[in-house]
Amino acid sequence: MLTDIEIAQAAKLQPINEIADKIGIKPEELEQYGHYKAKLNLQNRKNDPMKGKLILVTSINPTPAGEGKSTVTVGLGDGLSRLGKNAMIALREPSLGPVMGVKGGATGGGYSQVVPMDDINLHFTGDFHALTSAHNTLAAVIDNHIYQGNALNIDPRRMIWKRVLDINDRALRHTIIGLGSPTSGVPREDGFDITVASELMAILTLSNDLSDLKARIKRIVIGYTYDREPVTVDQLGVAGALTVLLKDAIKPNLVQTLAHTPVVVHGGPFANIAQGTNSVQATRAALQLADYAITEGGFGADLGGEKFLDIKTPILGKTPDTIVIVATIRALKLHGGKPLAELDNEDVAALEAGLANLGKHIQSMQRYNVPVVVAINQFTADTDVEIATVQEYTKQFGVEAVLANVWANGGEGAEDLARAVVASVENTGEFKPLYAPEDELMTKMEKIVTEIYGGKDVELDAKAKTQLKRFQKLGWDKLPVVMAKTQYSLTDNAKQLGAPKDFTIHVREFIPKLGAGFIVAMTGNVLTMPGLPADPAANHIDIDENGTIVGLF
Known part of the structure; x- marks a missing residue:
């Protein structure tokens, strides 16, 4: 069986200018990064109408058994394309933390992938590096300000702006800086977050344009004075410099699936510590350029789903027409108490016990008055009786559960799911927010x-x-x-x-x-700087003398 990267390396990609031409991108709007990836300069389109239907893909609570949300998202986009629909996908960029850690990449899997997967999962177009540099530039300016006389009266004990690094490094969660000679700065406690937890990441993904980006950067609170008054970036006077460092990172990135469906990949906040969705600009571009825009919220519907609906949609100005909840029979059995090592064995009782997790997420998403479709991401060990059990269970919520075999069959394996989604978008009602802006x-x-x-x-x-x-x-x-x-x-x-x-x-x-x-x-004890596992993915990644990468999933 071929690995994900072997499948991706064997694929024949279309030049990125051909993908851009397919969705009506003009040559002057395309900034190529090699043959198969590009930045999109869409400032002249920001007020264009969003003609597309918005499909939000979310999932049950993730487990070590795997759910494959990104894989289903990509497969659904390809499935819609196979039905003759003008479809476009909008995804987040992968972080090196999970890539080198335990989770893996974020470009799908099998024959349902975004490519070039190695580039996207590693340095891509440098967006995360730019964010890391901008974030740490601000950290350096803050400490220099304190060292140079502290005119703003910043209290080093009440700093909330940490430094960041886009890798899991538990040793840097809590640090002491400024040690050494008097010229080495003012000693104080500090720490590192992972880059995706940076407020700059959240700002980048929620900004409408460069001016909005700079205005938001000015409002960042970096800490407090000795009088406990907030101190902002605007007071430090470096909003312009930080915006300059992000002038290219704010532009969405264009790539493609194995089946050549256009994909916009931009931004990467985690959903357990941030809002967990790709940029407003990326989703808006997909809605402007295609009839169906398929996007996702990170992790389960309780995190990425809720935050997409309550944080992102008011800024985007568009709510989902359908929500797809991804579940696997393996993961549902784990939620039902079956041991991880035994998930390939049929167990209807454990499955029925675990279905409550799926049921809760269905109810939560229906709370917003948006149609819901369940995607059963098929694994080879799934049995007919287990599949039928899930499909029968979701009927009580008025929801169809559709089998999708996208890892093995790509878009072909998502055609039934695509048909269900096309039918469901016609039933969209008036969106009901969870809370009012004026609520405490x-x-x-x-x-x-x-x-x-x-x-x-x-x-x-x-x-x-x-x-x-x-x-x-x-x-x-x-x-x-x-x-x-x-x-x-x-x-x-x-x-x-x-x-x-x-x-x-x-x-x-x-x-x-x-x-x-x-x-x-x-x-709880959620962390903003994860750690590496005992056997990190980095131990298995290598490159040969020809530059061919192995072990990257």
């Missing part, structure tokens, strides 16, 4: 916990309570909220699988991200 921060969190997660309440630690009072005085208490929560469970306990009820979500602290336009609520 606590009200917004309570609605997310009770209506999306299935919990009963939100409990604030002492630090979070103090912060909330301060936010009320500063007028930040009505901003949207990003719940930073484990992706593996509806609760804030990663080991609590299935569909628990009446649990409490514990918020330990808040992080204001005024440039992005939201408040992050840190729950």
